[in-house]
Amino acid sequence: MVINIGENIAKIREDMASAAKRSGRALSEIKLMGVTKYHPVEMMTAAAPLLDLIGENKVQEAAGKRSAWPAEAESCPWHMIGHLQRNKIRRALESFDLIESVDSLETAVGLNRVLSEGEPRSFPVFIEVNMSREAAKSGIAPEETERLLDDMMKSCPLIAVNGLMTVAEDTEDERVLRETFSGLRELREKLRRAAGLPLPELSMGMSGDYMIAVEEGSTIVRVGSAIFGPRNYG
Numbered sequence: 496m497v498i499n500i501g502e503n504i505a506k507i508r509e510d511m512a513s514a515a516k517r518s519g520r521a522l523s524e525i526k527l528m529g530v531t532k533y534h535p536v537e538m539m540t541a542a543a544p545l546l547d548l549i550g551e552n553k554v555q556e557a558a559g560k561r562s563a564w565p566a567e568a569e570s571c572p573w574h575m576i577g578h579l580q581r582n583k584i585r586r587a588l589e590s591f592d593l594i595e596s597v598d599s600l601e602t603a604v605g606l607n608r609v610l611s612e613g614e615p616r617s618f619p620v621f622i623e624v625n626m627s628r629e630a631a632k633s634g635i636a637p638e639e640t641e642r643l644l645d646d647m648m649k650s651c652p653l654i655a656v657n658g659l660m661t662v663a664e665d666t667e668d669e670r671v672l673r674e675t676f677s678g679l680r681e682l683r684e685k686l687r688r689a690a691g692l693p694l695p696e697l698s699m700g701m702s703g704d705y706m707i708a709v710e711e712g713s714t715i716v717r718v719g720s721a722i723f724g725p726r727n728y729g
C-alpha cells in the first residue's frame with residue numbers, strides 16, 4: 496500500500512473545514528494531531544510541518560523518537576495520549592509538552608510532586624474521561640470528573656487543567672458517537688461553571704469519527720491511520 500502523507504493530511508484538513516462550516520465553527524480553533532505510535536521518525540518528520548500536534552501513547556517510544564529527531568527537522572508540540580504509569584511520570588514530563596491522559600488524583604499528585612522539585616514549573620494537562628464507560632478503557636467516569644478537577648485544583652497547584660479528552664467507542668453508529676462527543680462538550684460546560692476554569696480544549700475524534708467530533712465541538716482531532724496507514728504492531 497502506498498501512503499501519501501501529504502495527500503492524506505490535505506483531505507483531512509478539507510473534511511475538518513467542511514465539518515466546521517456545517518456547524519458554524521471557526522476552523523482556526525481546531526487543531527490536527529498526527530498520532531504516530533508504531534510509525535518511524537522518518538514518517539513523522541515528513542508529516543510534522545503539516546500538523547499542529549504530534550500524539551504518542553507511550554513514554555518510552557516518545558522519548559526515543561524525540562532523541563532521534565534530526566536537529567534540522569521541524570516539529571510541533573508533543574502530547575501524551577496513552578495511559579500514564581506512575582513510574583513513568585518523570586520521563587513523561589521530559590518527553591511531552593502536554594499530557595492529555597490524566598485520569599486519577601494519584602497520577603496528578605505524582606506529577607505535581609515532580610514538578611515541584613528544583614525550580615517549580617507549571618505543566619498543562621487534560622483530564623481523560625471514559626464517556627462510554629467501557630471497563631477496559633482508561634479515563635475517569637463522567638460523574639467523577641468534577642470531584643477530580645476540584646481535588647486537583649486544591650492539591651496540585653503546578654498542574655494547569657486546560658481541557659478534556661475522550662476516546663469514543665469503536666463503533667460506526669453515528670448516534671452513539673454523537674452522544675459521546677456532545678456529552679463531553681456538555682460536561683465541559685458544567686465543569687466551567689463549577690470550577691471557574693475556561694477549559695478551552697476538547698480533544699476528541701480519531702480516524703473514523705473526526706468529522707462528527709468537529710461538528711460536536713472538538714478542538715483537537717487525533718488522527719493516526721487515516722494519515723499514516725495501518726500500524727505495524729509486529
Ligand SMILES: *Cc1c(COP(=O)(O)O)cnc(C)c1O
Pocket residue numbers: 530532552576577662701702703717718719720721
Ligand atoms: C491510537 C490512538 C488514536 C489514533 O487512532 P486512529 O484510529 O489510528 O486515528 C487517537 N487517540 C488515541 C488515544 C489513540 O490511542
